[in-house]
Amino acid sequence: MTKILRIDASIRADGSVTRSVADTLQRELVERLGDATVATREIGMTPLPASAWAGAVFGPHTPAEQRTPEQQEGIALATALADELLAADAYVFALPFYNFGVSQHFKAYVDILLTEPRFAPGQPQLIAGRPAQLIIARGGGYGPGTPRHGWDHGTAWYQRVLTDILGLDVETTEVELTLADVTPAMESLREMAAENLAQGHVRAKQNAGRLAERLEV
Ligand SMILES: Cc1cc2nc3c(=O)[nH]c(=O)nc-3n(C[C@H](O)[C@H](O)[C@H](O)COP(=O)(O)O)c2cc1C
Numbered sequence: 060m061t062k063i064l065r066i067d068a069s070i071r072a073d074g075s076v077t078r079s080v081a082d083t084l085q086r087e088l089v090e091r092l093g094d095a096t097v098a099t100r101e102i103g104m105t106p107l108p109a110s111a112w113a114g115a116v117f118g119p120h121t122p123a124e125q126r127t128p129e130q131q132e133g134i135a136l137a138t139a140l141a142d143e144l145l146a147a148d149a150y151v152f153a154l155p156f157y158n159f160g161v162s163q164h165f166k167a168y169v170d171i172l173l174t175e176p177r178f179a180p181g182q183p184q185l186i187a188g189r190p191a192q193l194i195i196a197r198g199g200g201y202g203p204g205t206p207r208h209g210w211d212h213g214t215a216w217y218q219r220v221l222t223d224i225l226g227l228d229v230e231t232t233e234v235e236l237t238l239a240d241v242t243p244a245m246e247s248l249r250e251m252a253a254e255n256l257a258q259g260h261v262r263a264k265q266n267a268g269r270l271a272e273r274l275e276v
Contacts, residue, residue: 061095061274063088064147068103068162069155069196076196076237076256077153084151084192084232084263091271100143102164103155111136112167115174133171140168141175149190149274150227154217156197161213169220180224187226190270193217194263195231198238200248230266234259 065085069075089095114133118126126134144150154165172178177185201211214233221227239245239252 061092061149062147063095063097063149063151064100064143065097065151065153066100066102066165066168067153068165068168069153070103070157070162070164072104075153075155076234076259077155077194080194080196080232080234080259080263081151081153081192083260084194084267087264087267088271091268092274095274098143098147100140100168102168103162106164107136107167107171108132109167112170112174115171119174119176133174137171137175140172141177144172144186144225145177147186147189149192149270151192151194152217152221153194154213156195156211156213159210159212161216165217169224173224178225184226188228190273191221191225191227191229192263192266192270193221193229193231194234194259196234196237196259198236198242199245200235202235230270232259232262232266 063085065081067078067081069077072078085097089097110129111133114127114129114131115137116133118130118134121130155162157163173180176182195214195217197211199207201207218229218231221229235255236245236248236252237256239248245252
């Protein structure tokens with residue numbers, strides 16, 4: 060049975076584009092695979108505790124009997140995140156773009172994970188080569204020729220971490236202009252935004268189909 064791990068980092072449920080595109084991908088993948096299981100780690104609305112990272116960093120260097128509750132919690136959380144990643148055959152990361160950068164909750168996830176000895180930078184990449192689907196949604200547009208070209212400081216980091224730090228084989232689905240419908244200044248972009256969103260769902264479904272074929276081999 061194929062095990063999928065899905066990680067959601069949007070801070071909203073209603074109207075979340077990353078969740079909705081990930082739902083499309085997941086639905087197609089599960090339908091095609093038949094007997095897949097999907098484990099979910101929701102970190103957008105139920106964030107990992109802010110104190111866990113420092114605990115996970117310093118806990119291992121502190122004698123076990125002297126560890127603070129934060130250190131115990133940080134170490135336990137890092138172990139749980141590492142176990143979850145190792146147990147999966149494939150991954151879906153649904154990650155929004157916030158304040159011209161990454162989700163702080165996913166950053167915290169990565170920070171905690173990398174304290175775990177099995178995922179420490181420089182160690183062999185234990186999940187190298189496994190397939191991952193990265194879904195990103197941005198409210199504005201950042202392509203060449205747009206006023207804010209060069210302001211996307213999130214996408215490259217997401218890809219860097221998943222591809223180079225974790226060693227995953229990543230396919231990315233990006234949706235832009237998701238704020239067009241609720242932003243008067245973006246009114247002229249609404250048609251383009253709707254097309255962009257539709258394309259995102261199409262791409263996610265296609266990616267799921269190819270991933271299912273790969274996982275079935
Ligand atoms: C607090 C906050 C900050 C945001 N900052 C940006 C931003 O800097 N640039 C941008 O293009 N969109 C920004 N957005 C819009 C999100 O990228 C957009 O709503 C995206 O669809 C979020 O993913 P979701 O739909 O899955 O929630 C922001 C949204 C929120 C809630």
